Amino acid sequence: xxxxxxMGKYAAYVWPAWGISxxxxxxxxxxxxxxxxxxxxELKRLENDNDRPQAAQGALGQEADRPQAAQSALGQEK
Amino acid sequence: xxxxxxPDRFARFTRPLVPVLWAAALVLLLTGTWFAFTAPExxxxxxxxxxxxxHVPAASVGLMIYGALGVSxxxxxxxxxxxxxxxxxxxxxxxxxxxLLALVTGSIWGKPMWGTWWEWGDARxxxxxxxxxxxxGYMALRASxxxxxxxxxxxxxxxxxxxxxxxIVKFSVDWWNTLHQPASLIRADGPSVAEGMLVxxxxxxxxxxxxxxxxxxxxxRTEIVRRRVLSIRARKAxxx
Numbered sequence: 001x002x003x004x005x006x007m008g009k010y011a012a013y014v015w016p017a018w019g020i021s022x023x024x025x026x027x028x029x030x031x032x033x034x035x036x037x038x039x040x041x042e043l044k045r046l047e048n049d050n051d052r053p054q055a056a057q058g059a060l061g062q063e064a065d066r067p068q069a070a071q072s073a074l075g076q077e078k
Numbered sequence: 079x080x081x082x083x084x085p086d087r088f089a090r091f092t093r094p095l096v097p098v099l100w101a102a103a104l105v106l107l108l109t110g111t112w113f114a115f116t117a118p119e120x121x122x123x124x125x126x127x128x129x130x131x132x133h134v135p136a137a138s139v140g141l142m143i144y145g146a147l148g149v150s151x152x153x154x155x156x157x158x159x160x161x162x163x164x165x166x167x168x169x170x171x172x173x174x175x176x177x178l179l180a181l182v183t184g185s186i187w188g189k190p191m192w193g194t195w196w197e198w199g200d201a202r203x204x205x206x207x208x209x210x211x212x213x214x215g216y217m218a219l220r221a222s223x224x225x226x227x228x229x230x231x232x233x234x235x236x237x238x239x240x241x242x243x244x245x246i247v248k249f250s251v252d253w254w255n256t257l258h259q260p261a262s263l264i265r266a267d268g269p270s271v272a273e274g275m276l277v278x279x280x281x282x283x284x285x286x287x288x289x290x291x292x293x294x295x296x297x298x299r300t301e302i303v304r305r306r307v308l309s310i311r312a313r314k315a316x317x318x
Contacts, residue, residue: 001116002116003112003115003116004115004116004119004125005115006125007125007128008124008125009124010124010125010126010128010190011125013126013129013186013187013189013190014125014126014128014129016186017129017132017133017182017183017186017187018128018129018132020179020182020183020186021132021136021179021183024175024178024179025107025175025289027175028171028172028175028289028293029100029289029292029293031171032292032293032296032297032300033296035297035300036296036297036299036300036303039300039303039304039307040300040303042307043303043306043307043310046307046310046311046314047310049314050310
């Protein structure tokens with residue numbers, strides 16, 4: 001079990017292939033995680049906005065249920 | 079199975095799963111890499127063989143991802159299920175990335191082994207390129223139609239059509255006489271890969287698969303959140 005990092009005459013092929021793979025996978029991961037964080041933050045911001053105008057919700061009658069239902073479902077998220 | 083088709087239930091069920099998947103993918107990638115560079119040199123290809131450990135997983139998982147995209151498209155089209163559409167949409171980018179990696183690393187491997195970066199007449203290379211074009215076409219189509227429901231339906235049709243290409247990619251090496259070697263892992267007489275290379279290869283295959291699942295599920299969850307944000311915004315615009 002010896003780590004062999006001397007790629008000899010194939011170094012110019014092996015390292016670029018591994019390097020590109022690492023860069024692409026890292027980009028995929030970063031993109032997915034950043035987008036997840038950004039959209040959850042946006043959702044939280046909108047929900048907090050919803051909490052404030054209580055009177056407006058009551059005035060809307062049936063509509064008042066919906067934000068709350070959405071909130072309870074979303075509340076378990078994060 | 080169908081219970082999970084409810085976006086809320088899916089979000090709740092996958093919440094504890096996501097960090098586990100990311101951690102497992104990272105551990106598998108690191109151990110796979112370690113084994114890839116401790117495996118003995120190939121007696122024919124020397125160190126160039128180590129490209130296999132990033133090429134084969136990207137190619138085979140990239141092909142599987144299209145299967146997931148096609149099946150999700152089918153459910154989105156037939157049952158009009160929003161989660162199926164989210165799943166199809168979320169699989170396109172990682173699928174395209176894996177297929178691109180398969181093409182690029184294959185090309186880099188081809189130069190020292192075949193003496194050429196690319197061979198237009200090779201059925202495996204061409205069908206793999208067409209697979210990449212299906213992924214790109216799918217994303218471009220979605221991006222080009224403003225109405226999300228219409229975009230989803232058009233993309234689902236394209237996604238389904240692309241399924242035709244899957245057996246062509248898989249069996250191109252058997253149906254035609256190609257420069258590309260035939261399958262060496264999944265074959266009737268067992269894998270034909272030397273034992274020292276089999277362990278890192280299987281580890282890297284598992285790593286690429288789990289890594290995709292981590293990206294995919296994270297992206298589906300984001301898509302669910304994004305749609306909620308859009309619907310809240312739309313409602314607010316109506317109320318205002």
